[in-house]
Amino acid sequence: MALVREVPQGLTRAEWLLACEASYPKVYRALIALGASPEDAADALQDAFEDALGEHGVVAKPEGWMFVVASRAWKRHRWRNRIFRPLAALRHAAHIASRDGEIDLLVELAKLTERQREVIVSRYVLGLSQAETAELLQIAPGTVAATAHQAAGLLRERLLGGTK
């Protein structure tokens, strides 16, 4: 995330907050795709918004920044949710069970490794480029390319029967 902050865009505070607000639906979907329940995704996003109020709007991609901050918040609280809300995952499953296509996609995403999921979500849900994903996740662009290629192949095979 440090690399992203080195690309100032000269956003005013109001523009920055507006951009964060606009990224809300996209980042929410990204968190759901990562495996968060709707409640956890909303909570993690709220954490990210609180952090956004203290930022100065010098990141290249507000949605990327929001995604990283919110996903970190979600991961931090995951262990606590497992203890205090052990049935949350079941409720989450019941919530999405009515939408076949969506659940198929989320189930297949859940089978990927965490790194693969992060890369795929950054690329296909947030719409970031390979370079932006690499900056955001602080990994080499080559690693992003290889991970995305491998994960996309697996998803294609499982969701579309291997067609491209």
Add this chain to the structure above:
Amino acid sequence: MIDEHDATLQRVFDERLLGVLPPPRVPRRRSASRVVAAGLAVLVSAGGFAFAADVNGTADAAGLSCADVLAKVEIWFESVKNATVEQQMQFKQKAAELVGQTCNAKGEKVPLTNKPVVPGSDPMIKPAPQMSPECLAAQERAKQMAVEAQAATRAQELELKQRINEMLGVPCGAK
């Protein structure tokens, strides 16, 4: 580096995640776990202060002859202060029994009720200690200090208790 992007997969993502609608953004809800954690923290703090108040009250009623018992209770409390609420309640009950069995309202040590008393033998009752003026003055000062430290933190409270014990130790001859 070629920025490979699968358009078909992108369409799958767009179509299938279309139904994921975010809830309206509202201030953070108070989750059950946060409420439970906050409630537990309040209970433990309140229990700790209530226990300290009980011990202090018992000490006042029992007088200085029970200072050593209270010191033991304090050390004992240190070992269970991070335990569960149930363990603390159990400890509180035991401590209250211990203090109650050892000291009566006049500040005299009395034998434990479960100790067998041999008929004809001298009971293990010590005469009430004669308090010197210095001891009485020190006791008054200690009470005043305790009143002034109503809003003290747990650490300050423990420190104060230690100071009071030291202060009372010499003039009152407590062990």
